[in-house]
Amino acid sequence: MARFDPIGSLKPHIRKLPPYEALEDLEDLAAAYGFEPEEILKLDGNENPYGPSPKALAALQSDYGADRYADAAQFRLRSAISGYVGVPAENIVAGAGSDELIDLIFRLWVSTDDTVVTSGPTFGMYAFDSGLNGSTLLDVPRLDDWSVDGEALLAAARDAKAVFLASPNNPTGNLLQPELLDALLETGALVVLDEAYIEFAGADSATVRSASEPALIVLRTFSKWGGIAGMRVGYATGVAESVDVMLRAKQPYNISAASQAAALASLEDLEVLNERARMLVTERDRLADAMRRSEYLEPFPSDGNFLLVRVRDGRSGHEASEALRQHGIFVRTYSAPRLADCFRISMGTPEQNERIVAAIAEIGASDG
Ligand SMILES: Cc1ncc(COP(=O)(O)O)c(C=O)c1O
Incomplete structure (x- = not known):
């Protein structure tokens, strides 16, 4: 008797299902790039850096x-x-x-x-x-x-x-x-x-x-x-x-x-959460200004807790992301051709964003 074939028996549209590109794991990233997990700025998931209230x-x-x-x-x-x-x-x-x-x-x-x-x-x-x-x-x-x-x-x-x-x-x-x-x-x-x-x-x-x-x-x-x-x-x-x-x-x-x-x-805890949201909006606008001053990064206007950033010095979004990774900063990149020269970065706390601003300056200077 024929045995059940788990793949051949799938609904046809499920057989064609592309994998979902889920976020990378923080511990794995830390190990791969030689950081302690707490040194990493994981800004690729639009999470909230302040955590739970x-x-x-x-x-x-x-x-x-x-x-x-x-x-x-x-x-x-x-x-x-x-x-x-x-x-x-x-x-x-x-x-x-x-x-x-x-x-x-x-x-x-x-x-x-x-x-x-x-x-x-x-x-x-x-x-x-x-x-x-x-x-x-x-x-x-x-x-x-x-x-x-x-x-x-x-x-x-x-x-x-x-x-x-x-x-x-x-x-x-x-x-x-x-x-x-x-x-x-x-x-x-x-x-x-x-x-x-x-x-x-x-x-x-x-x-x-x-x-x-x-x-x-x-x-x-x-x-x-x-x-x-x-x-x-x-x-x-x-x-x-x-x-x-x-x-x-x-x-x-x-x-x-x-x-x-x-x-x-x-x-x-609405007061706390709303105040944190306000701080993230302030940080978003502050980080966007700092990026614009760098002259090689062009953030798009954003109403979220993240910025989509275009890299203007010929590097791809992926290359800019790799440079940031060397500083322990992890951002999201895309395979879609329209976003090939972009990355997305989630807002951190003011202290975290200071680290980002410093890394941006260094990465720009080292290649410029
Ligand atoms: C536009 C949008 N909708 C929904 C979600 C997922 O939200 P949830 O964590 O509630 O599933 C995300 C997460 O990145 C998102 O960007």
């Missing part, structure tokens, strides 16, 4: 109920998020990071014969989950200033099931043009607006709008502003009907007891 850290050291399954209905967490974002709990569902919610949206609304639209360069999970779920991804490339090509996007959206856009966008840092959101909501497609970095932006969130707009789902996260990326807590907001199916379809215990405790405590 004091109350979140205390909650993680408390008896948060590791022996029991966490609340599947996420009742306390959704109520607390409701107080933070200003929409009722029935309009909120939490996920193991917004990553989980992106996949959930695909599984609920996007079939294998559907097209989804995005506008690159952008966050890789939209393409990854499109591949995982077997749909067709249509990329409408951003214009040279990284703004979304409105007309082309609207035309594509009219034939699509869903549109995924990040605002601020990762890695380009810019916000979506507000008038484009209005027009997109009229196309008949589901618009998923990913606001992972909205706490760093000089713009209002669309969360409140999503609670009464059936065509809109907004994604937000505790990973960036909240400093608990490793706990994996994100959330989606939308009309109650959409949120209800998401609550029914998610894995029942998708947010662990520890993660729920950390997120709840973070929401009791």
